[in-house]
Amino acid sequence: MLDANMKTQLKTYLEKVTRPFEIVASLDDSAKSDELRTLVHDIAGLTDKITIREDGDDERRPSFALQRPDADMHLRFAGIPMGHEFTSLVLALLQTGGHPPKLSDEKIEQIKAIKGEFVFETYFSLSCQNCPDVVQALNLLAVLNPNIKHVAIDGALFQDEVEQRQVMSVPSVYLNGEAFGQGRMGVDEILAKIDTGATEREAEKINGKEPFDVLIVGGGPAGAAAAIYAARKGIRTGVAAERFGGQVLDTMGIENFVSVQETEGPKLVRQLEEHVKQYDVDIMSLQRASALIPAEEAGGLHEIRLDNGATLRSKTIILSTGARWRELNVPGETEYRNKGVAYCPHCDGPLYKGKRVAVVGGGNSGIEAAIDLAGIVKHVTVIEFADSLKADDVLQRKLHSLPNVDVITSAQTTQVVGDKQKVTGIEYKDRNSDELHTVELEGIFVQIGLLPNSEWVKGTVTTSKYGEIEIDAKGQTNIPGVFAAGDVTNVPYKQIIIAMGEGSRSSLSAFDYLIRH
Template identity: 75%
Template structure:
């Protein structure tokens, strides 16, 4: 199953296993079971502390559980965890085998203190770059607390469950049989939903912090760069982010970040965070900013307030809150979000195998999505608002060569249709004739650009008509001591490499402001 090179790497990892455990597999005579058996045999052969038992009787076949006989551990995979989930499998093997995680002592204590019974089920797809974070977080929580059970389920392999539960996007998380969450979540996010008192405790922690020299709001490439440049100056630096990594976490392939030939968004986001943590930077995750209160006069402190009621003070502030997917804002879109309306073709595409879908948007991201989906689904209809697609010519040529793709230009989507449970179609207006047309389908992938995350700044810093923070050549906003960087600003060309440079520039400008002010 595994090639020689991968076996060598895995054997080196499994040497870190300190406690013996058993892999209990539930198999049948099917092809997928045989593939899984080959994988488990390979794993079993690489460590003396791992034994394989093929007499499992789980209802989901193929599946396997990782069992420690000296303690209660409930970690299971239903399906063949390859692709993006292979890392989740390796981590689970190590953690069940006694290798400690890098989680902070505070979070470990919070997990172990949870009381009750928590049976989690996570539906994933092998092409989803968001799913491993959820799978790995819940697996680790199940290792740390015997009251927590977790099974990671390949949605493409267990289609009956996916259909029965009307799952249209991954990762989809169920707790004790009821929907718990959807989309990327880490340990902190999951704990915040389970531990209802955590928000108020976080708010008090924020209020108790002393003022920062530089407070960066946002944890994407611009925010990470700004934090590193500030910390290297030896000044007190903090980063408050809704989720560290930002929009990069939702980006699949990155091929134009200078010096890095090819990578993936989540991998780059982890590298950014690891780099920031090499310095004395106070990282405050899961903090959604709600209001900026500028200093009343020179020398006073700026205040940033957050949704949980907490607040932070700083001599200078760098706004790097990035952008989010632009929505169509048509009837039915919100109602059927996650039930046929999706924004990540790489994550959710496999759930629409053999079905009809639409892609909204004819730019590079839309055309790339349509090309990817055409290899999975029965038919793709691409709707472009303008007279012609805006994607690169090579992408357009590739798209037009595919037999199961229909391209409709001058098409304005006006409504998402559904049956109350899932998407059944859409309505678009022909902008030439003003006539409305219906398209029957099961999925809609929206790829129409980004919106700046600046709603919370209205009435404070000056914004452009598009909602971007207006900055000068040094990243200075309309408020002295407040700077902007990255996709949330008026700087053209929303690219990762540009955001990194703008973050560094804003940080250097903030430092210059500090020394001149003092």
């Protein structure tokens, strides 16, 4: 199951295990159970700290639990955690075996103190780059607190269960049998939802912070670059962000980041965060900004008000809140989001194996999505508003070579059709004849570009007709001391490397502003 190279790497990691534990497998006579049996025996063969039992009685087969004789813990994988989830497996092995997690003592104590009964189930796909964060966070909670149980379930392997629960987007998390959340979540996000009073305590903590010299709102590539450049100047630097990494977390393959031939979004984000943490930067995660109060109105310092009621103050501000997926804004889209309407083909594609789907959007992202999905699903219909596709020629040639793809141009999507529970079709208008048509299908992947996250500052800073924050050659907005960078601005070409450059420039400009005022 594991090749020689993976075994060598895993053996090195398992040397960090200090406490013995068991892998208890629940198997049947299927080929997948044979694969899992091989995997767990490969793992146990690399260390004397792990023993194998095959007498597990869990109803999900194949699956396996990690059990430690000196601790009451409930952690299980249903399926074979390879692909993106192999890292989750390695971390679960290490943490079960006593290797300390990369969390502050304060956070560990918070987890251990949670009372109640929490049974989490996470549905993932092996190609989902967002899923490991959720799986790893809940696994860690299960290791640290006996009141928390977690099972990570490969949705592609347990298709009947997915159909029964109508799971159409991953990661999907259930708590005590009820829907808990969808999409990327980390330890902080989960604790904020299950630890009563955590939000209020965090708001109180934030309110007590001293003013910053530079406060960066947003943690994507622009925000990370701005933080590094500011901190290197020796000035008090803070970052307030909903999630560190921003849109890059949802990007699968990155092949145009200069000096790095190929990488993946989550990997790049981890490297960015580690780089920022090398400096004295106050990172405040899970913080959504709701208002900007300019210094002249706030008594001498700019203020950023947060959704949780807290307020941050700073001499200068850098707005780098990025962008999000643009929505269709048609009837049915909101109703059937995560019930057939999806925005991440890499994450959710495996859930539509053997089904019919549509990709709305004929640019590079849409055609790349269609090509990827064509290898998984039964049929792909590409729907493009313009009279021709806008993707690069090399992508179009690949697309047209695929036998299970149709392309419809001059088509305006008018409605998402469903049966009150899930998507059953998509309706579009032929822009040449005004005729309405319906395509019967089970999934719709929306790939029509990005929308700047600037609503919260409109009316305070100047924005373009597209909602982008307008900046000058130094990255400054119309408000002195308030700068902006990245995809939220009117700078053309929304690329990671450009956002980093813009973030660096805005930070240098903010420092120049500080020394002159």
